Amino acid sequence: MKWLSAGLIFVNLSTVCGLLLGMAGNGLNELSAVLALVSGGAFALAAYLGTSDSSTRPNISNSPAGESFILPPLKRYRHVWFWAMAACFALFALRSFCWLLYVDGEQLRIQSPNNLGDLALHITYIRYFANGVSLWPANPIYVFSEHLRYPAGMDLFNALLSYLHVDLIRGLVWTGLLASIATFYAFFRWGGMFGIAGFLFNGGVAGFEFLKTLKFGDYQGGKTIAWKSIPLTMFVTQRGLLYAIPAGLLLLWSWRERFFRIGERNRHRAPLPFWVELALYASMPLFHFHTFLALSIVLVCLFGLELVNQLKLTFDLIRREGIAGLRSLIIGKTRWGELFSDTRIRKHVALLLVSSVVPATFFVWLITDQFHARSVLEWHPGWVQNDDDFAAPFFQFWLMNFGIWVPLVFALIGLSGWNAWKSGWRWGKNLPEDVAFLLPASAIFILAFFVQTAPWGWDNLKLMIWAYFLVLPFLWSDLIIRWSMPIRIAVWIALFGSGFISLFGGLAAGRPGFEFSDRAELDAIGIAARRLPVEARFAAYPIYNHPLLLQGRKVVLGYPGHLWTEGFEYTDTYNWLTKLMQGSADWREIARALRVRYLFWGREEMINYPASKRPWEATAPLVASGNWGAIYDLEPTAVRP
Structure with a gap:
């Protein structure tokens, strides 16, 4: 994870430094761009040296699925399924980004029909920043918006590259390809091959229309399907996710290692230095606000779970010993230490949240027109199951979009709770790893299900995908891996068959390209x-x-x-x-x-x-x-x- 940490910090702090220098200098110029990128490179070197990358077994005492462990990286890399997933990811990335925007005679063409409007907007922002406008600038697409209302961090980064005479198309292509490599590796370390497949081939049952037509196509791209292909409709089109997905997964990996997999002897060897976590988390609103919201929910849940544990211990003490127990807790350092000796989650999370308040608030203030943007939060239960073309009866909507995902996740939550109880875990004991991450996943999904967080309800997927990503490693290690090989294969086909057909069908659909602009x-x-x-x-x-x-x-x-x-x-x-x-x-x-x-x-x-x-x-x-x-x-x- 050293290279991943260094690369993300380079993008992160180059962009933040460019923003601050641009604000101080009334706009970007070649000198400020060079200084920003050099500063980002220096921080990237420090992140590389400070990141501790070691494959660790899950703490068996904290996980009912203790036998499921991560093998050393070199052994895992040799696995044939790893290379199969790598080949699929490479085909997707090369096709999507090498033909993201390309020259065809006198025309500029684009590969993906999903990206016609989105890429045009991102090019607008890149060129707008590169023109040297004052930062944070007025909105270029609406006259009565005094400041840009968009988390345009990735576009600002590409604008910095343009000052180094990096061609626009080359900058877009290489940014996409390197982000794909980072995302592939981040998913591998977070969820293994199942995690990679979950990202590439998400879907329900729409793609099985292939069995009737025998033709590859983006069946999930239809107007009536809400759970569309994440790679085609989000990763390629919404450039903030090029940074936000690998950065978010790196933080999740770090928290899992720090809180659940590093033993007492290795506590001093944190996976990521604190300043790296702070930089990635606190500046996330500049790149992707919904990812920042999802990560915040994870942190609050981790903090709250451990706090409830400590309160349970305190109430048990008072119930057993009464006033004497309360007095010993207040004046006795020994008793206090016995109850609250292991608060590493709460201490770390509290420090991270408190340290992030000022920078995160600044970036949110920046992208919301200094808090003048109207609130988009709205009670809207059911996500988009009652909206326009997506509307369908409850069971039809969720079955068509998600297939067997929903019943499998419910089974996973029930099994994890039962295993935790069966293994002797009770409130007041250390949290099981799966419970600690499934709870925030549930909270994120419930929020996205009941509350609309963007003007267009479908955009709740920007939040909902993080519930999906959180579940992936535990769905495999705690549930599916326990079944026999034939059942596993059947489940893989049921989960990922539709997404596989839709992904490669969607890539083929853009073969002739779409006219974008006259050169x-x-x-x-x-x-x-x-x-x-x-x-x-x-x-x-x-x-x-x-x-x-x-x-x-x-x-x-x-x-x-x-x-x-x-x-x-x-x-x-x-x-x-x-x-x-x-x-x-x-x-x-x-x-x-x-x-x-x-x-x-x-x-x-x-x-x-x-x-x-x-x-x-x-x-x-x-x-x-x-x-x-x-x-x-x-x-x-x-x-x-």
Whole structure:
């Protein structure tokens, strides 16, 4: 885990240092980018040297499944199933990221239809940061949002790379490939081969449509299926997860090793240095807020479980000895030590949470427009089982989406509780490892099931996947591994068959690629806009791949789908923009109200506003024009932003 720790710290602290230097210097420049990356490299070296990587057996006294242990890494690597999983992961990563965005003649094309809108937004943010705008910047896709409302840490990292003259496409490809390697190894160390398969091939029963059609396809990508392929619809499209998944798994691994698998003699050899845990956890909101929320639930549950244990011991003492016992507890250091000698979980978790309050609050403040973003928490039981295309009767919804996952998890929880009780565990004794992680997994799932945590209910998957990841290692080690080989094979097929078909069917579906942008048009508009102030805002047609957005320029409105998922009420603004672009009689006043400096008139505007009177052509200075269209300066009639 040394290399994983070092790599994640490099990304983490390079980004954080770049952010702080950019805020201090009123924007990024080449010097601040170099300093940030060098600082990240120095911290990465310290993380590598400070990380202790040793394969340990589970503490049998804390786990009813004591016979399930982790073999030394070199022996595990030789296992044929490991290489089978590695080959599948490599095929997914190479196909998804080497063709993430590619040149095809005069066109830029994209491999995944799921990624058309998402990648365009990330390119907007990368180019926006790289243009040197003040940090933390105004929102480039909504004029009335004073600050960017998005955990854009990974995009800021790629912007730093661009200052080292790393090509945009190469930066996206290599970031994706290296994140895939990190994710593969993190899952292997957290959940073994079962964990890797769980990530790659999550699914229910939708993919078994293959038995009728005999054709590979992304059957889980249908409009009626909510539990879609995690690799195709989340890992590739939501760039924050490229960092958040391996970083979150590294923290979970560290806590499992620290609290349950390292014996008394090795307590001084913590898996991760405290400062590494603090950096990864406290800055997580900058990269992926839902992962930060899930990790916080894990920490609170670990703290609460041990606290309940200590309270149980205290109540038992008072019940047995009465006032004398309470007095001995208050004034007797020996008795206090007997009861509270083993509080390593509570002490470590409390220190980590308290130390994270200031930095984590700062990053949350940053990505929520300084707490001005409206709360998206809403009571919404059932996740999306009653929403639009996903709606279905209860049992049909959960069976179609998750197959046998739900009954297996219920069986695991029941078995873990029974084994813990049978082995003699009671409140007041050290926590079993499986109970300690299954409880927060249940809490995360219950929260995601009953409370909507994003404007679009489906986005609760960003939280729900962490309940799924937490369960994976214990579902295998405590339940499935106990069964005979034929039953195990049948369970693997039932759990992962649909996901396997959907994953590789989805990869094949993007074979011809999808048109993303015209290279000549994009380059010409980039050259024209380069001479204009980076803080200026443009009026243009709101579409996800508008050339202005792909060059990192601010517009009045971005793609409505992006605005909706960020929680903006944009209908009135959209109508004003339409009136402006149609050339209504009060277009000057509208331009002033929308804080427009420049008006862009190009291919999309001609198509979508064919009846426009275009009065600006007679009154506003023309600052640039070409085959791609024209840019007009509305400064005489608009307020400079």
